[in-house]
Amino acid sequence: MTSNAKQGENSVPHPDVPGRPCSAAAALQLVGERWALLAIREIFYGNRRFDRIVRNTGAPRDRLAARLRALEEAGVVERRPYSERPLRFEYHLTGAGLDLAPVMHALLAWGDRWAVDAPPVAFRHRGAPGSDHDAEHDLDPVTMCRTCGEEARSGGLTIDVRAPGWDRAGPIEGV
Template identity: 40%
Template sequence: MLHRDYPGQACSIARSLEVIGERWSLLIVRDVMNGNRRFSGIQASLGIARNVLSARLQRLIDEDIIERRAYQESPPRYEYFLTEKGLDLWPALMALMHWGDRYNPGPEGPPMVVVHKGCGGVVSDRGICESCGQILTARDARAAPGPGAAVYDGLPFSPFAARR
C-alpha cells in the first residue's frame, strides 16, 4: 500500500519497511500472534477502519506473512494465522515492545510481558529467556498481562491462547 518504493535503497531495513513499516501492519501481526485471529476481533482491538483492515490483511496475505483459513463454510467465516515468515517478525516485535516499555512506559509498568513457555522466565528485548538463557522464537513464548495491564480501558484482555 506504499505508493512509492524506496528508490536506490539496497538496505534490508528499507525492504522490510516496504512490507510491514506502515501504520497498522505490525499491530495486526501482533494481534494475530497473540491469538486474535478474526476480522472483527482485530478490528475491535485496534480500532482500525474496516476497509483499511481488509486492505492490510490482503497485503499481508499477498506477502505471505499471514494465511487465511476458513473455519466454517456457509456462511464462509475465516481466521487468520501467521506463516513462518510472519512468526519470524517476533524478534522485531520483542525489540519494539521493550523499547516502548523502556521509554514510553505506562503509569503502572509494562502492559504486557512475554514469558518463555518452557520455563516461565521473562523474555528479554533480544528474545532471550532471562531465566534459562535460551534464544527463543515465537513458538517458544506467550504473552501475558503485565503490571500495567489494568490500565487497559474497558476492553477485556485479548485471548492470549497462543495456539501452538
C-alpha cells in the same frame, strides 16, 4: 518504487525500495504500513478473526481489510476458512510472519523502556524443561550474535555495504 513481484525461494515478493538498497527498508515496505504490525500482533496473540483484530487494534475496518490483503499478498499472513456456510476466514501467520517475532519483541522492549509508564504486557519465558532455567520469568530480550554468542554492542559493530554503487555515505559518485 513500483511494487514488483520478484519471488525469492520462500514465496515472499521482493519490494523495490526508495533510496539506499536496504533489507530493513524492504521489510518496512511489506509490514511497515500503518496497522500492519498491530494486526500481526493480534494474530500472534491468537486473535485471528477480523472483528477481534478490528476491536483490539482500533483500526478502521476498511483499512484493516486492505492491510490484511496486502499482508496476505506479501506472504506474511494466510487466510484459512474456518467455516463454510457462511464462508468465513481467519488469519494465520506464515513462516515469514512468525519470523517477525524478534521485531515485535524489540519494539515491545523499546516501548517498555521509552514509550510507556508501565509495561501493559509481558512475555513469560520458560527455558526447555530440564534446562538450568526452567523457572518462569519475564522475557528480557537482548540481541546477541548467533555466530559468536556475544551481545551485539554498538561498539563492536561496523557497517559493510555490499550493494554495488553505494557505500556508508550514500551513492558512489561517478558510477
